[in-house]
Amino acid sequence: MPASISPVPKDPETAGPRPSGVMPRSVAVSVAVLALIGALLAAVFGPDPRASGQRSGDPDLVGRLEASVGEGRGLGALSAARIDAGGTAFAGLGGDPGAGDGAAPSADTPFELGSITKVFTGHLLADAVARGEMRLDDPLSRHLPELQGTPAGAATLQQLATHTSGLPRLPAGMVGLRSAFAPVDPYADWSAQRVIDAARATEADEFGEPGGFEYSNFGMALLGQAQARAAGADSWADLAGQRLFTPLGMTATRVIASGEGEPIGVPTPRWANGRAAEPWTGDGFAPAGSSTRTTARDLARFAQAVLDGSAPGAQATQPVTATADGERLGLGWIVSASGSEGGEGGGGSELTWHNGGTGGMRTILALDPAAGRAGLALAVTDSSIDSLGADLAGDSSTPLRTGPGVLGTVSLVVAGAVLLGLLVRLTRPSDRLRLASGVLDGGVATVLLAVAGPWNWLPAWAIGALIGVLVAAAVLSVVAMRGAPAVPAKGRVGAYVSVALSAPIAAATGYVLF
Numbered sequence: 001m002p003a004s005i006s007p008v009p010k011d012p013e014t015a016g017p018r019p020s021g022v023m024p025r026s027v028a029v030s031v032a033v034l035a036l037i038g039a040l041l042a043a044v045f046g047p048d049p050r051a052s053g054q055r056s057g058d059p060d061l062v063g064r065l066e067a068s069v070g071e072g073r074g075l076g077a078l079s080a081a082r083i084d085a086g087g088t089a090f091a092g093l094g095g096d097p098g099a100g101d102g103a104a105p106s107a108d109t110p111f112e113l114g115s116i117t118k119v120f121t122g123h124l125l126a127d128a129v130a131r132g133e134m135r136l137d138d139p140l141s142r143h144l145p146e147l148q149g150t151p152a153g154a155a156t157l158q159q160l161a162t163h164t165s166g167l168p169r170l171p172a173g174m175v176g177l178r179s180a181f182a183p184v185d186p187y188a189d190w191s192a193q194r195v196i197d198a199a200r201a202t203e204a205d206e207f208g209e210p211g212g213f214e215y216s217n218f219g220m221a222l223l224g225q226a227q228a229r230a231a232g233a234d235s236w237a238d239l240a241g242q243r244l245f246t247p248l249g250m251t252a253t254r255v256i257a258s259g260e261g262e263p264i265g266v267p268t269p270r271w272a273n274g275r276a277a278e279p280w281t282g283d284g285f286a287p288a289g290s291s292t293r294t295t296a297r298d299l300a301r302f303a304q305a306v307l308d309g310s311a312p313g314a315q316a317t318q319p320v321t322a323t324a325d326g327e328r329l330g331l332g333w334i335v336s337a338s339g340s341e342g343g344e345g346g347g348g349s350e351l352t353w354h355n356g357g358t359g360g361m362r363t364i365l366a367l368d369p370a371a372g373r374a375g376l377a378l379a380v381t382d383s384s385i386d387s388l389g390a391d392l393a394g395d396s397s398t399p400l401r402t403g404p405g406v407l408g409t410v411s412l413v414v415a416g417a418v419l420l421g422l423l424v425r426l427t428r429p430s431d432r433l434r435l436a437s438g439v440l441d442g443g444v445a446t447v448l449l450a451v452a453g454p455w456n457w458l459p460a461w462a463i464g465a466l467i468g469v470l471v472a473a474a475v476l477s478v479v480a481m482r483g484a485p486a487v488p489a490k491g492r493v494g495a496y497v498s499v500a501l502s503a504p505i506a507a508a509t510g511y512v513l514f
Contacts, residue, residue, distance in 0.1 A: 027426050027476060034472035035465040042464020047455045049274035051075045051094030054104035061091035067397040068388055069093065074272030074402030074456030076380030079105035081300040082392045083307065083374040088300050096267035096380070107297040110252060110263045111378035112279060114356025115217075116299075116365050117289035119316065120240055121224050122161050122332020126313030127243055133230045136161075136320070143226035144196060151207055152199035152222065160216075160223040162321050162329040166207035167219040171198035181407055181452075183269075183277030183359050187291070188258045190284035192225050192235065213323040217288040220332075224287020236287045243312055248305050250298040256281045256291045263293050269360025272383040272402045273455040277360030289356055296378060299365060303374040306352075307367060317352050317369070351393060355386050364389035383456075408454030411445075415466055418445040422473035425480075432484045435477045437498040442474035444506045 051072025055062050061082055069075055077094040092105035105111075128134040136158040140147055147153030155165035175186060199222055208214040224236040233239035237255035245253045254263060258281045269277040280290045305311035319328035319335050328335040335352050349368050356363040362381050366389030367374040375392020379385050383402035391398055404412065418441045425438050446467055453463050 027423065027473075030476055031469050031472045034468040034475075036468070038468020038471065039461040039465040042467070043459075043461040046460035046464055047274035048460065049074050049076065049270070049272060049456045051078065052102060052104075054095040054102060055091070055093060056104040056106055057091035058089035061089045062093070064391070064397060065091055065093055065388075068391055069400045074381050074383050075385075075400070076270045076274070077105050077109075077267045078377060078379045078385075079107065079109050079111060079296040080377040080388065080392060081107065081296045081303075081375070083300060083304055085372060088304065090296055090300070092296075094380070105267070105296075105378075107300075108252060108265075108295050110254075110266045110293045110295050111363065111380075112266070112269060112356075112358040112361040113289060113292040113294045113299070113378070114280075114358045114361065114363050115289040116354050116356040116363050117287065117292040118220050119332040119354050119365070120244055120292075120302075121220055121227070121236075121287045122316040122330065123311060123313030124227050124239060124243060125157060125161050125223065125331050126316040128227055128230060128313075130313070130315070134227070140199075140222060140226055143230045144199075144222070146196060147199055150200055150202070151204045152202050155219065157223060157226070158320060158331070159211075160219040161331040163213055163215045163219060164211050164321060164329075165216065165219045166210050166212065166214060167199075167202070167216045167222075168206055168208070169214070169216050170218055171195075171202065172206060174198075183271060183275060185278040185280050185282070185359065187280050187282035187285045190282050190290075192228075192284050195221050195284040196225060213329070217285055217290075220288040221285045225284075227287070235283060237283070237291075244302075245298075247312060248301050250294070250301055253292065253294040253298045255286050256293060258282045266293060267361075267380050269358060270380050270382075271360055271452075272381045272405060272457075273408060273453060275451060277358075277382070279360075280358045289358075294378075296376060299376050299378070300374075303365060303367060303376060307369060307372055307374060317367075349394065351390060353389055355384070355389070357382065357384075366390055366393040368393045402456050404454035404457040407452040408457060411448040411453045415445040415449050415470060418442055419466075419470055419473060422470075422477060426473065426476050430480070430484055432481045432486045433496065433499050435481050435484060437502040439474045439477050440499075440502040440506055442470050442477070444502075444509050446470045446474075448509060 051069060065078065065080055072094055075094060077096055079092045081088055081090050090107035095102035095104050125134065129136060134157055138157050139153060140155050140160065141153030152167060155167065159165035228236045228239050231239050240255065260281065262279060269279055271277060282290050302311065306317060316331040317333050319330050322328045333352050334354060335350060337350055349370060351366045351368055353366040360380060360382055362383065362385045363378050364386050365376045373393050375389050377385050377388040385400060387398040387400060422438045422442055425435055449463060449467055455463060
């Protein structure tokens with residue numbers, strides 16, 4: 001027999017690096033186990049951004065609201081009113097989970113009003129015209145002379161009240177990366193003087209098309225500051241109190257200055273996915289809606305006064321110009337056929353309306369002057385509730401749906417892309433640099449999903465399962481590093497770039513979200 005030849009054992013020091021890929025079966029089992037654990041944990045402990053079963057107020061109106069909101073996904077609390085020939089009915093759904101027994105809002109529960117405040121500013125302008133203090137064709141600089149010779153100063157008061165001045169939505173540089181996506185107050189540091197100073201610095205090339213509709217908080221804020229100046233009031237808030245809120249008996253309506261405490265009973269503002277947000281405050285943008293707190297009862301008083309013509313500045317509801325798509329604009333008000341911006345329903349009648357939104361609340365006020373009806377709603381969410389206005393002012397019931405939102409969509413896309421990258425690295429040879437980059441990306445995607453994911457749009461278990469898969473892939477990547485080369489033999493530049501990008505992306509995500 002020929003002699004057998006024994007294989008020569010390889011020297012572990014010269015054998016070269018072991019492949020870093022993890023066996024596909026190990027990946028599948030680990031992913032499945034952690035996905036199940038994540039799904040179970042999220043189902044039990046994850047956010048549940050749905051209106052609770054608490055109810056208050058008129059039973060018929062409660063039924064109308066339930067028909068519109070269903071289980072109320074993405075809706076923390078809702079206070080609504082309907083005005084018709086039979087009087088005013090109030091109802092509330094849901095509740096603030098952080099406030100005592102979480103009872104449903106009543107007609108006297110205060111909410112952030114947001115941009116419905118702009119119709120108050122419109123009425124104050126119409127009232128100032130009736131008093132002879134202002135004229136619609138006055139240039140802004142007539143009342144704010146420090147803007148003489150500037151593009152902003154040349155805008156007329158009517159243009160400011162109808163968003164046709166061309167002024168941008170906000171001053172240049174006001175909204176940064178964090179204030180655009182984090183639940184923080186972007187208006188707190190803006191005084192009236194700072195708004196005026198920003199207008200002085202706004203160049204002609206920052207304006208939109210002259211006469212064209214461009215929704216502008218900036219323009220409405222300047223209009224309000226001019227109103228206070230023309231009336232000799234200390235602030236726009238004082239003017240609104242003296243000429244609008246007090247005469248109409250709106251005793252619960254307040255404008256909150258920066259650093260001032262919130263009225264008792266205001267629900268915690270929340271995104272549709274349940275994350276708490278900061279309330280908005282500040283003097284500079286108060287006329288545009290940064291700081292108003294009101295109740296369904298007070299807003300109903302205002303709506304009734306507008307319907308019967310007793311509100312100061314009642315002429316504000318009359319259209320003075322129109323947009324390119326046919327909507328007509330009063331002073332702060334929008335007039336459109338029911339079924340356009342105001343939502344579906346109302347039998348094809350015309351609605352006079354405005355909506356509002358802050359960091360964690362949405363509002364709608366819609367009037368059908370011809371029918372003598374009005375509907376309003378104040379809600380804890382960052383998703384539109386506009387269709388409720390037309391429903392409550394009319395006789396319809398349109399299902400209210402909340403979508404995933406921009407940040408929720410981004411979180412899903414990022415999670416999917418990161419997960420794919422991690423699985424590719426795990427099932428084929430890689431290096432420690434790329435694996436470490438993947439682990440960091442996985443952590444970012446996990447945090448993004450947990451904090452900003454669309455918990456109102458997807459079942460909690462589905463988001464929990466996705467988080468579990470990301471965690472499994474990240475853990476397996478750490479395990480795979482033991483057998484991976486520290487630096488790739490090929491493509492070193494790509495590996496270094498991968499790590500160099502992951503670190504600042506993680507830092508930026510943390511800055512934006514927290």
